Amino acid sequence: MTTKRLGIIMHGVTGRMGTNQHLVRSVLAIMQDGGIVLKDGTRVMPDPILVGRNGKKIEELAKKHGVKRWTTDLTKALANKDDAIFFDSGTTQMRPDLLTKAIKAGKHIYCEKPIATDLKAAMKVCALAKKAGLKNGVVQDKLFLPGLLKLKELREQGFFGRMLNVQGDFGYWVFAGDDPSQPPQRPSWNYRDEDGGGIILDMVCHWRYVLDSLFGEVKSVSCIGATQLPARVDEAGKTYKATADDAAYATFELAGGVLAHINMSWTTRVYRDDLVTFQVNGTEGSAVAGLTECVKQSRKETPRPVWNPDQKQTIDFRGGWQKVPDKNYDNGFKVQWEMFIRHVMENAPYKYDLVEGAKGVQLVEAALKSWKQRRTIDVPKLKMPAGGAKKAAPKKSKSKPKSKAKKGGRR
Numbered sequence: 001m002t003t004k005r006l007g008i009i010m011h012g013v014t015g016r017m018g019t020n021q022h023l024v025r026s027v028l029a030i031m032q033d034g035g036i037v038l039k040d041g042t043r044v045m046p047d048p049i050l051v052g053r054n055g056k057k058i059e060e061l062a063k064k065h066g067v068k069r070w071t072t073d074l075t076k077a078l079a080n081k082d083d084a085i086f087f088d089s090g091t092t093q094m095r096p097d098l099l100t101k102a103i104k105a106g107k108h109i110y111c112e113k114p115i116a117t118d119l120k121a122a123m124k125v126c127a128l129a130k131k132a133g134l135k136n137g138v139v140q141d142k143l144f145l146p147g148l149l150k151l152k153e154l155r156e157q158g159f160f161g162r163m164l165n166v167q168g169d170f171g172y173w174v175f176a177g178d179d180p181s182q183p184p185q186r187p188s189w190n191y192r193d194e195d196g197g198g199i200i201l202d203m204v205c206h207w208r209y210v211l212d213s214l215f216g217e218v219k220s221v222s223c224i225g226a227t228q229l230p231a232r233v234d235e236a237g238k239t240y241k242a243t244a245d246d247a248a249y250a251t252f253e254l255a256g257g258v259l260a261h262i263n264m265s266w267t268t269r270v271y272r273d274d275l276v277t278f279q280v281n282g283t284e285g286s287a288v289a290g291l292t293e294c295v296k297q298s299r300k301e302t303p304r305p306v307w308n309p310d311q312k313q314t315i316d317f318r319g320g321w322q323k324v325p326d327k328n329y330d331n332g333f334k335v336q337w338e339m340f341i342r343h344v345m346e347n348a349p350y351k352y353d354l355v356e357g358a359k360g361v362q363l364v365e366a367a368l369k370s371w372k373q374r375r376t377i378d379v380p381k382l383k384m385p386a387g388g389a390k391k392a393a394p395k396k397s398k399s400k401p402k403s404k405a406k407k408g409g410r411r
Contacts, residue, residue, distance in 0.1 A: 003035065003043045006341065007083030009107065011051045011074065011098060012090025014061055015187075017112070021141070021333040022089055023048070028065060029334050036338055038346045046341070051077050074098075078105035085110060085344060091189065093196040096121040099354075103128050108344050109136040110337075114205045115357035117196050119365050122358040126384075129354055137340045137350055138357035140209045144332025147289035150324040151280060152214055154296060160282025161299075166215050166254075168262035170203065170276040173269050174246070177233030186266070188234035191242040198244035200225050203264045204367050205360025207252070209352075212359070215280070216254030222376040223250035223367035228267040250367055253376075287324070295321040355384060 013023045027046050030036060035045040049069035052058040062070040071077055078086070078101060086102035088095055088111040096116045099109055109129055115138055116122035129136040142148060154160065175182040189195040190202065200223065211218050225245035232242050247265040254260055274290025287296040301322070303315050336352070343350035359382050366377040 001037075001041055001043055003045055004345070005047050005082075006044050006085065006345065007080070008046050008048045008085045008087060009051055009077050009080075009083050009102075010048050011086070011088045012094075013050060013087075014052050014054065014057045015089065018089035019061065021331075022087065022337070023050075023061075023067075024065060025331045026334040026337040028067075029331070030337065030341075036341055036345075038342065040346070042345075044341060044345050047083075049077055049080075049083060074101070078102060078107065081106075084108055085341075087111060091196055092117055092201065096125050099125045100128060103132050103134060106132070106134070108134050109354065110139075110340050111137075111354075111357075112139050113357050114201060114361050114364065115354055116361055117201065119358065119361050122354075122361040126354045126358050135340075135344045135350070136354045137336075137343065137352050138354055139333070139336060140213075140352045140356065141332050141336065142206055142210050143213055144329075144335050146292045146326070146329040147274070147294050148210070148214065148278070149327075149329060150294035151278065151287055151289045154285075154287050154294075154324065155214065155280075159285050159287070159296065159298070160280060161284030163215060163256065163258050163280065163282045165258060165281050166211070166260035167279040167281075168207070168260065168276070169272060170262065171199075171247075171265035171268045171270075172275055174266040176229050176231070177237075178231075178239075184232065188232065188240065190266075191229075191232050191244050191246060192240070193244040198225075198246075199264050199266060200245055200248045200367050200371075201364050204248075204250065204364045205357070207250070207262055208360040208363040209356060210278075211252060211254060211260055215260060216256045216258045218252050218254060218363060218379050220253040220376050220378045221250055221363060221366050221370055223248060223370040224374075225249075225368075225371045228265075248367070248371075250370075288321070294324040296324055297321045355382065358382060 008027060010023060012018055027048050031046055035043045037043050048067055049071060050058050050062050050067055051071055051074050053072060055072045058070045058072065084107065086107035086109055088098050092114050095111060099111060102109055115125060174186050175184050177184045190197045208218060225248040227242055227245055228247050230242055231239055234240050247267050249263050252260040277288055277290050279288045280286060285296060285298040287294055297320055301320050303320055305315055339350055342348035362382055363379060366379050370377045
């Protein structure tokens with residue numbers, strides 16, 4: 001069996017997500033499994049090089065996990081023709097410039113989301129990658145969570161009947177750092193708008209691909225955000241002003257008339273089965289999924305409660321739900337890494353490209369606009385970046401032009 005080396009430049013993996021999910025549980029796990037066997041029998045073995053600005057952190061991370069290559073010189077790393085893929089898990093503000101440099105260096109692109117802080121920058125990167133003819137992909141990890149995979153299976157089985165609505169609840173209490181015994185669980189830049197922080201930018205890009213893929217294409221959004229803790233303490237113990245939103249509440253209109261509402265907050269205490277839950281209601285049944293578990297209730301199993309405030313509730317509502325069986329689910333990040341590597345090495349299908357990432361940024365912009373203007377914002381189909389030869393301009397019609405529809409959202 002022939003073995004092919006695949007050099008992967010991994011930038012920005014010193015953070016919690018980059019280290020745990022992308023490096024340890026994905027790339028290194030693939031290596032420990034003996035690589036990936038392609039359809040023709042060729043074995044692909046990843047060979048990562050870790051790149052970051054803090055040499056001490058990068059060196060320590062590399063030594064801890066047995067990674068032989070690391071550097072603080074991104075330019076030099078990109079110049080190495082033996083490394084084919086550039087992966088970025090750094091800050092959102094830096095991402096468009098980093099991806100641009102990598103594309104110009106001829107690297108295939110795989111990155112975290114959001115792919116940019118604004119749609120214009122996101123589409124510019126998409127167009128550049130398309131023009132260069134490079135493979136590109138964006139992480140859409142929530143689709144590979146066991147709980148959401150179970151929801152997908154129920155939908156494909158027709159369990160819900162006609163889908164009616166989706167209720168999402170995400171978040172937990174992120175400590176402000178004012179009590180030394182309760183340090184913050186998230187980095188301080190998450191709460192500074194000027195540094196690319198904010199829960200709307202961070203999470204609405206996730207909701208875009210979850211909603212589009214599982215429940216229906218997003219058609220409009222109505223959103224309100226808030227900065228509920230105005231001051232927090234940073235990593236150096238210094239109090240700073242929180243300028244980014246730490247809570248938001250959004251309602252989405254989906255294709256097929258499905259309505260979805262998602263609460264997202266870093267200022268809430270958890271009283272649910274998981275850090276995120278989705279309840280899907282349809283004419284024939286409902287289901288509730290978290291990160292790993294999923295329960296369902298069919299129409300026949302649905303109780304028939306009667307409102308009576310003068311009597312203690314006698315129905316055990318949770319008791320009427322059935323657990324959806326587990327399957328042998330692998331780590332979602334690893335699954336997607338394997339898919340992207342196959343896409344690069346044998347041109348296997350891969351639909352989660354940078355344009356899909358740009359759709360998330362589009363919805364973020366619409367949600368922020370909705371909050372600012374206090375109205376519902378329509379979400380039009382995203383125009384794909386032009387590529388290849390230009391098409392001839394259509395001939396002008398002699399008939400009078402039709403009146404243009406008004407743009408913008410519905411009040």
